Amino acid sequence: MILVHHLQIGRPLFTVFLLEELGLDYELKLYTRNELGRAPAELKEAHPLGKSPVIEDGDITLAESGAIAWHLVEHYDVEGRFSPPPLSQKAARAEWFQWLHYTEASAFAPLLLKLLLMREAEPKPQLISMFAAGEVALQLGYIQDFLGDKAYILGADLQLPDFGVAYITQMADRLGELGPYPKLKAYLDRATARPAYARALKKTGG
Numbered sequence: 001m002i003l004v005h006h007l008q009i010g011r012p013l014f015t016v017f018l019l020e021e022l023g024l025d026y027e028l029k030l031y032t033r034n035e036l037g038r039a040p041a042e043l044k045e046a047h048p049l050g051k052s053p054v055i056e057d058g059d060i061t062l063a064e065s066g067a068i069a070w071h072l073v074e075h076y077d078v079e080g081r082f083s084p085p086p087l088s089q090k091a092a093r094a095e096w097f098q099w100l101h102y103t104e105a106s107a108f109a110p111l112l113l114k115l116l117l118m119r120e121a122e123p124k125p126q127l128i129s130m131f132a133a134g135e136v137a138l139q140l141g142y143i144q145d146f147l148g149d150k151a152y153i154l155g156a157d158l159q160l161p162d163f164g165v166a167y168i169t170q171m172a173d174r175l176g177e178l179g180p181y182p183k184l185k186a187y188l189d190r191a192t193a194r195p196a197y198a199r200a201l202k203k204t205g206g
């Protein structure tokens with residue numbers, strides 16, 4: 001059975017959300033953050049980076065949420081609900097993979113800077129503050145424009161890249177950044193209203 005090392009509050013919830021959408025059996029090992037918001041040292045026993053999510057699937061240990069998502073879908077999504085478009089649909093498939101990776105890279109970095117700046121005492125470092133503000137607006141504006149009036153990022157249905165997009169949107173919401181992006185707020189509400197999300201939240205505590 002898949003074992004999930006889950007650190008409360010943050011991205012790991014979206015791995016459990018995916019597991020719930022897939023209807024897979026899994027075990028949870030829960031960890032709580034310390035007073036600085038960091039993972040406890042114990043998580044290093046699961047993976048040397050000491051971060052979460054980490055999954056163990058037999059002799060495989062994975063510690064990147066995008067790679068975990070892909071592993072789960074490739075091996076256990078028997079109905080192909082969250083599979084990418086086939087190779088024959090070159091453009092749609094390329095776009096799908098771009099969205100899968102984008103949320104862990106370009107979209108995440110500015111929000112992390114914002115989070116760290118919020119924890120920084122006054123006076124805040126100006127250069128970093130300006131960079132973060134501009135980049136957060138750039139990324140959130142891009143996501144909202146791309147989303148448009150679609151229900152989910154790539155169309156009417158929840159797809160694998162949505163787990164990352166929903167996480168980024170939730171992080172932006174927690175940082176108080178979603179005000180100018182009502183379509184992103186509606187998207188987040190839609191994703192987190194799903195029964196699988198509610199089950200993930202209940203089992204993990206966040």
Ligand SMILES: N[C@@H](CCC(=O)N[C@@H](CS)C(=O)NCC(=O)O)C(=O)O
Binds near residue numbers: 037039053064
């Ligand atoms: N790129 C990794 C990021 C993993 C990561 O940084 N996880 C955060 C939780 S959102 C963490 O464990 N933070 C605790 C710490 O750095 O001490 C992924 O997508 O899984």
